[in-house]
Amino acid sequence: MPSPARVRADACPGVFATHDAVDGPLARVRLPGGVVPADRLRVLASCAEDLGDGDVHLTSRGNVQLRGVTRPGLAARLTEAGLLPSPTHERVRNVLASPLSGVRGGIADVRGLAGELDPALCAEPALADLPGRFLFAFDDGRGDVAGEGADVCWRAVTPSLGTVLLAGADTGWSVSRDAAVAALLDVAAAFGRQRGSAWRIAELSDPLALLPVALRTTPVRRPVRVDPTVGRLGERGVGVAPRFGQLSAVQLRVLADLASYAVVTPWRSIVVPDAGPDAVPRLHDAGLSTDPAALEITACIGRPGCAKSLADVRADAAAVAPGGVRAHVAGCARRCGRPAGDHLDVVAEDGGYRVGGRLVPASRLAESLVRKENP
Numbered sequence: 001m002p003s004p005a006r007v008r009a010d011a012c013p014g015v016f017a018t019h020d021a022v023d024g025p026l027a028r029v030r031l032p033g034g035v036v037p038a039d040r041l042r043v044l045a046s047c048a049e050d051l052g053d054g055d056v057h058l059t060s061r062g063n064v065q066l067r068g069v070t071r072p073g074l075a076a077r078l079t080e081a082g083l084l085p086s087p088t089h090e091r092v093r094n095v096l097a098s099p100l101s102g103v104r105g106g107i108a109d110v111r112g113l114a115g116e117l118d119p120a121l122c123a124e125p126a127l128a129d130l131p132g133r134f135l136f137a138f139d140d141g142r143g144d145v146a147g148e149g150a151d152v153c154w155r156a157v158t159p160s161l162g163t164v165l166l167a168g169a170d171t172g173w174s175v176s177r178d179a180a181v182a183a184l185l186d187v188a189a190a191f192g193r194q195r196g197s198a199w200r201i202a203e204l205s206d207p208l209a210l211l212p213v214a215l216r217t218t219p220v221r222r223p224v225r226v227d228p229t230v231g232r233l234g235e236r237g238v239g240v241a242p243r244f245g246q247l248s249a250v251q252l253r254v255l256a257d258l259a260s261y262a263v264v265t266p267w268r269s270i271v272v273p274d275a276g277p278d279a280v281p282r283l284h285d286a287g288l289s290t291d292p293a294a295l296e297i298t299a300c301i302g303r304p305g306c307a308k309s310l311a312d313v314r315a316d317a318a319a320v321a322p323g324g325v326r327a328h329v330a331g332c333a334r335r336c337g338r339p340a341g342d343h344l345d346v347v348a349e350d351g352g353y354r355v356g357g358r359l360v361p362a363s364r365l366a367e368s369l370v371r372k373e374n375p
């Protein structure tokens, strides 16, 4: 099966193979389904404090990163806490699940499916060779994580039945909820055998060849949507939007004190499904926003953490007041962390930021975005 030739290796970072950033080694910790029990939130907090830059950074796949990990011992501490169950498979444990499932909305309850897939994935030696970019997803039918570009996704149609999506397109292959984990793993195994040098299913010329059934229908794109994951959610749930997806160790411990577990979303927010009634003031006291507008402006790490950056994008983006404009601010054309869906594209260049077709000085970036100058 043809696939593009690769001239460089898959360099997705993990805990054992960190990325060498300007501010020190960057370690990515996978959290299948985004689910983190309170005790593991505390472990991440102490690891960030003791070994890294003191903060935990959320990623667009519902994982977390520690930056500036210049002191040894991270792998041992994460392993002891159960956050690193398989050294061989750590980089392929990329699994999304609708974060509001069981909290509010959705057709099926997909809680538990990511936790079911994870050990089965780690138990299959051949799947350790999947590219670190490969992404699994379980969508509870609302169409949220189905829009996040997963290689293979089970999307609920009824509480007990769903269909399988490949590279975002619904193949029409009908699979029960009980068989969803096995179906996704079968597709991943087939991709491993057939991929050649491809990193993603979207790169294959015939993705349907990965399915164990012959289909008569043509895959279709279905509507996707992202329900608010910030603010009050259902009877007991609450979602927070850490600024640029960055939390201090202290803030993580506040979350751990509020509930038995939290769910990291792919939109750089955190859902606390069973927070108590006094949660919101405590979150605000800790500097954690529960305003959905806080997610409007996203930004890559920029300077000083990234050598490629032409600007301190987070300092510049922090000056932008929430005002109904969804924008991603990046320090270079790679646009790391760019969200899915419509947003203004803001990229640093010499002399300022390219906002639409115009070069805007950094000092006028906030004003430019509020005025919605980009069509």
Ligand code: SF4
Pocket (backbone or CB within 6 Å): 300, 301, 302, 303, 306, 307, 308, 309, 310, 330, 331, 332, 333, 334, 335, 336
């Ligand atoms: S978009 Fe560019 S500047 Fe920003 S983190 Fe990625 S590589 Fe660095």
